[in-house]
Amino acid sequence: MSTDSVVDAIIVGSGPSAVNAAYPLVEAGLTVRMLDVGNRDSKYAGLIPDGQFSELRRTDPDQHRYFLGDELEGIGFGHTGAGAQLTPPRQYVCKDTERLQPIASESFFPLQSLAEGGLGGAWGAGSPPFSAADLAGFPIALEDLQPHYEVVADRIGVSGTRDDLMPFLGPTFALQPPVEVDSNGEGILRRYATQRGVLNKAGMFLGHPRIAMLSREHRGRLANRYWDMDFWSDAGKSVYRPKWTLDELKTFASFSIVSRRLVRSFEERDDGEVVVTAANVDGSGTELHRARSLVLAAGTLGSTRIVLRSMGHVDRRVPIVCNPHSYAALLNLNTLGQGVRDERHSMAQFCLVHAPDGHTRPFTVGHFYSYRSLLLFRLIRDTPLPVRESLTIMRHLSPSLGALILQHRDTPSPTKYCSLGAGEDAPLEIEYSLSASEQRRIDDVEAEITRGLRRLRCIKLKTMRPGHAASVHYAGTLPMSATDVELTTSRDGRLHRTKRVYVADGSVFPSLPSKGLTFTMMANADRIGCHVRSTLRA
């Protein structure tokens, strides 16, 4: 595509925020050009046959290629931080980032993406909307987001139901029926039903998670087939990936995408145009793209880099927040030794909320995953027993093993910030540490949840804290602010001190509640896209 033509909007990135910000613009017939590096999985997608995880393990002689990886990248030691959970077919999402998006930090090792679809190519599909309590401190209210939650829930396909978690997750109407819970999760939910009174009194609630996974056919995508291959393949497109929306966008004549481009900076000109400088990652040159407005959705760290570089803020500190993250390895005594159904999906089986002060005060959310769709050597690696006996033990316990993944809320503080040094390829420098009181609050919450889990007949075997940045939820660098302050954004996502530059990803969230932000990020991107559409039409 000619870079000479001026388009209505340039969208930077192709991840969850980018495609959902683009959608309302493209749908309205406005010309949109997406600039993105767009790395793809060129190796594994075609290798993985259709079929049940257990069946493939029994029959496919080539399974080592995707379970372990052609370069054996699926066998690793010592790495438990961000990205450690990526299976070989998902590792393309972080390809080239060390080279093209360097980070300098001794405490924060984030996962970034230059892939088509961004980090959404490997996300867990958890889609809990923010509640009114979650949005405390935001200059927008739940009413501002609610219509966009509905639009995005329909666009991406979110399954769930209205159960005990409704006060915490909200009444999204565009939900598909919930996906089926596996035997392991079912055992715990059955126990919860008998202990509901006591647990609710202690502030603990369980229910179906909201997941961007189809239980019914929708927009050309298939309902989940319960093959338990969701960590490995995108069979039937049941789990939402941003590239499904990108495929839809590509069918519109007014949409174009220019791949292999890394956006470096932007400049607003007096003639009303925004000029974007992009480098060709396969060559050495840069090129200019012009538009009437610019939407940055390159991921929190990517967009922050572009803004700091464009506005000449060398070594200027901006805040950063990230959900502190822990895994509790659980043994579910409710199903120990019992037969289990082979048909299951691999994502969260249930959602747990710890809300001792009710739904109007901050609460903690966790998601339970069964340990079924991964090989046992990962467990054996971390078991302090001889490998042979570990194998025997894990073969018998693994059907009743699971992990409760907790995301704790995070707010800005002077010990959490990032800055960009001088120079074209300067790394983003990040400092991040929790205060003693923040760590104490996390410890207290986890201790209370552990007590509740015991009542559910779940024994905690181990807690793993994979380090800062491991939640892969980064936000708060260019927070929405009601006042016109430099390096913040308006409630409509416009970068303050600019006229036509918008930010539509996690950068604009002033803080993070104890929930995955991706669904809200998509809803907010749709909201910002609608606002840009209005301004362009005006």
Place this chain on the structure above:
Amino acid sequence: MVATSRHRTEPIAASHDAAVLHREAVWFARYLVDAVPSDALIERYVRADARVLQDAPTARDEAVLAFVHRHPWSVGLLDAGTAFMRGAPLLRKKLVVMMAVLEATPDHIAVTAPVEDAGMARLVWRLGRAGAKAAVKLVVGSALCALVVRR
């Protein structure tokens, strides 16, 4: 023995010599699943060892692996003896690599796949037996490991 003479000139643990790794693959598979692996699996182990285990081995790793190469019967005991050691001993890493290779094939699925309907009585018996074996191996293995490392 070839392995012993090699140890004098080149540390075995650091070696990615295919012949040495071939022998390891066979010993480790026998220990883990009581079976001799196919040539394809041996080849995969050799490749995985070279790609995954690139850190320089410690003196302790060298001593333990050299002993295993001289006395393959000791794999299980030294595995147990090093299970509690800090810093993930090389022998254990190699065994986990072999475990991964053995799991990602239909060849040994009967002894590597999860057991999903054992029933409570059988489960308790099997776990108890595995626990007891592990305990005995830990005691004997720790003593052997101490001797091997001190030599």
